[in-house]
Amino acid sequence: MRSTDTIFALSSGGLPSGVAVIRLSGPASGTAVEALCGRQPPERRASLLSIRNRNGEKLDDGLVLVFPGPNSFSGEDCAELQIHGGRATVKAVLAELATMEGLRAAEAGEFSRRAFLNGRMDLVEVEGLADLIVAETEMQRRLAAEQSSGGLSKLYDSWAKRLTHARAMIEAELDFADEDDVPGSVASAIWQDMQTLKQEILNHLSGVRAGEIVRDGLKVVIVGPPNAGKSSLLNHLARRDVAIVTEIPGTTRDVLHVDLDLDGFAVRLYDTAGLRETDDLVEQEGIRRTQRSMAEAHLVLLLSAVDNPDWAAFIEGYDGPVVRVRTKADMRDTAWPAPNADVMISVRTGDGIAELLDRVGSYLPDLDQGSALALPTRHRHADNLAAACAHIEAALAVGDRGLDIQAEHLRLAGQALGRVTGRVDVENLLDVIFSEFCIGK
Structure with missing residues (x-):
């Protein structure tokens, strides 16, 4: 899988349909549109154009849009062809794209994977998007929308920032203990907050069963x-x-x-x-x-x-x-x-x-309309959150025996949180996560 390739796929689901959307992403997206339509439409404006093959034969008329990176779904140059959803029509357009140099058919979840790699979404948002696509009930839709819109990621990021702040204060005391403007002890402020943070994560983990249901x-x-x-x-x-x-x-x-x-x-x-x-x-x-x-x-x-x-x-x-x-x-x-x-x-x-x-x-979760849908929904979420909580607890248990040891436990807690959102150490997760997506997403 080479990120320099331009990928394409049918993104709108099963055929036949009233409208079919073919998505492209990569550096040759604009060139491909120009080859098919004779010109590129204005950026982010739908234009009705004829779509033709290399022999000039008309394949269809459709709405064509181009989205320059980085402000696109994948963070790359993107394009969409909105054409009639007949099987033969879609097949002909896809076949023409496949003949173009630098273009290839997308793999499952590859558009979303590129969005993650280009910083457009984190892993929790990606997983929420996958759930939103397959949601069949109102509660599934609400839970997936909360995650795909970044609501859960904001919570995890706020926890990560508190851990980073605690580590910074500890490092300051270790490295600059003799300076007048460095507090003499971080215990009263930092460790009280870490105790609170540990409890917040434990409370959050109590929603694992509800999220699963x-x-x-x-x-x-x-x-x-x-x-x-x-x-x-x-x-x-x-x-x-x-x-x-x-x-x-x-x-x-x-x-x-x-x-x-x-x-x-x-x-x-x-x-x-x-x-x-x-x-x-x-x-x-x-x-x-x-x-x-x-x-x-x-x-x-x-x-x-x-x-x-x-x-x-x-x-x-x-x-x-x-x-x-x-x-x-x-x-x-x-x-x-x-x-x-x-x-x-x-x-x-x-x-x-x-x-x-x-x-x-009566055995369904009792959820209100507020923040109750900020729930962990996957085993990997729960495992990494539990690991973060364990490292915070270990740091608290060290006491006065060594600020350096406490700082290390907090670093490991931050890494565990980072693995939830994909900030650190996630390469081995990517193939598993993105394999859940359909082609074209």
Whole structure:
């Protein structure tokens, strides 16, 4: 991957479409536009131009824009061709670009990678942009917008500045202790602030689970014995036939899932194999996958169609939150609600479904409209923030035994924060992060 290349790609998604946007970035962007259109339009102004191949054959008419660097998305000279979104038309324009010297098709995430390398975005903003593109619920959109706009980066940068200030004061005392204008001790001011900073990071880390749920969805696993109504419930909530439903036990052999939008949050429901003793090797594998899904769940819906089941027997070894659901309530003359269940439902009549969804909703994060969406959303965020916190704590624990040791711990804390935003030591992260992007972004 050579940053001197000019790259191009379809950036507007699947075809056919009403409009397709082809993006270029690199030093030959303007030259490529001139070759296709006969001239370059004025900077940052959309111009309707004919797009032709090298033989003069007209490929399409479209809006053409050029964005000189460094004030562009990638920080380089950029251009966009907004053309009709037919497959043949887009294919012809891309093929013509591929014949030009110095141009090549972009790799996944390469436009955003160049924006990072040119200082247009940091890693947190890049990751927020990736999440914004794939956001499907309102809360996912809000969380991604907070990160892609730099809200979270500003918080981390403010912490990094406080660490830098603390180190500067320590270095001043170490190097200029005999000077009259250097404080005799940094303990009262600096270490009080570092104690506060440590607590702020710990408070921030307490939002890791909430950030994970907002970004990836609340993972809800439906378990229970065969014929308890697990697949029927999944189909009812999905409003389509996702799972096969029969009276034959053991129909579900693999883990199926559907995604719901509940109060703006993503909720991922998993239908699993019925829990029972069996000699069927395929069904045994399905049960093993059920148990693995339970271990990764945020919430388990434990279903039973019989009165007074042994609930604990079905979830042995699982110690997370459970909602006990009595199913097929319309098929039996029984008390409502069942005395040993949290909720009773009937997918045939719809009774109890709203109450069940309310129960599930109670396990979603309680977020307000303010700064609550400044949340860490990835394991690498949490790991580096925890490392920064540990180094600050180590510096505080040193006490009077050595300012130089304390300064080193604060330097390491700053490095850990820098790895979150990409300020330092990030080369090994780039391929992983940008591989999440689609071509053209």
